[in-house]
Amino acid sequence: MPYQPLNALVDACRWIGARGWAPATGGNMSLREDSDHCWISQSGKDKGNLTADDFLRVEIATNRAPCGGRPSAETGLHTLLYRLWPEAGAVLHVHTVNATVLSRVIREPVLELTGYEMQKSLRGQQSHQQRVAIPVFDNDQDIDALAGQIGRYGEQHPLHYGFLLRGHGLTCWGRNVDEARRHLEGLEFLFHCEMQRRLLERV
Template identity: 30%
Template sequence: MNLHQAKLDIVEAGRRVYERGFVASNDGNISCRIEEDRILTTPTGMSKGFLKVEDLCITDMDGTLVSGQKRPSSEIGMHIFLYRERPDVRAVVHAHPPTATGFAVAGVPLTMCVLPEVIITLGAIPIVEYGTPGGPEISEPIRQYVKDYDAYLLENHGATTIGADVMNAYYKMETLEHFAKILFVAQQLGGYNELNAEQVEKLVAIRNRMGLRGPDPACDIPDAPTTQPTTNGGIPTIRTLSAGEQAGAETSQDDLIAEITRRVMEELK
């Protein structure tokens, strides 16, 4: 990979994550695997919105600094873990996009079958169990997901995306946060419609024709059409009502209408 272009891409991605509010202060980190044993990464303790190419540093696959004037990101270990586990990955973006991180804090994975573009380009986004940032604890919980997923919500922390190059990994972060925002708005409006198995299958076929990789299944396909919003830990979701629940709901509604009618008639006597 061209070193100069990789540096420009990291600086640009850093500017974008900062300007879009995906990070605050000195949060977040971005890296690119420029050689099999060399990682270009953002430094620790610097705002990603104001990076210059000379601020970036290069480490080996053990995280040891080999070039640059600044210390590498404290979370370089997570990046190296992802590169070791996924040889096809050439870039990693870690940020704290507010809406997606809200889902991570609430314990709600972004695995719903809702948006065609997300199913095709990214697929489900699981929640990874919490690990202390900056150390090996943050990496190990990702292991069970790393082979199948390109985006992860980090419990009580943020989000990480991986890709074929820096901008590819960055765009996945954009998609993740965009999906979270749309889903959050839909929940505030009472719930969301989920695509059925046949609809998802067609989208996966498109994904395959485009040569894109993604998890299988691409999302959590609902068992049946959903009809009534409910709540899950204070977060509105949609679920399928059983036949008994549907009958009970209809009976309850009829009884309520009958009772209201009776009382109105009594008042009119």
């Protein structure tokens, strides 16, 4: 029988799929079960049509799916986040146009956002005057190497909401599916605003 709390994640996946944020079976989503296990979407599945049966139970320490099946290629990034931040309860990785393009425009290691009222959609943000820092990492097909790069950064700097991979997309998380979903929607709105601002400043 599927893990019942996955129903909220399935709903989030369908919401993501309806917005075109995980095209061509891209993206991957996961939910923490406990300190040792998480559930992650299987590779090659349309995220807008997932059911609870399309998630695999994975060991956080080893990335292994004891019952077989092929978890997402980026499983190692999800388990890294669960290891680094015990409060992380759900992780959403999407390929939105705004996140993908903006990640290539940004040359700095961190995208800094400030002045937007919608920053308050992110946990801990109380004012548009605060600063939101989203790390930007170079993409790498070697997931272990990429996880190592992100892990080293995370050990020295706060990673509150998510990070961007250049030319790839956004990975974000929350204490539960609802918070992860709110962070995704809030960040996507902020990225869209930042893209428009930068375009208009060039006119």
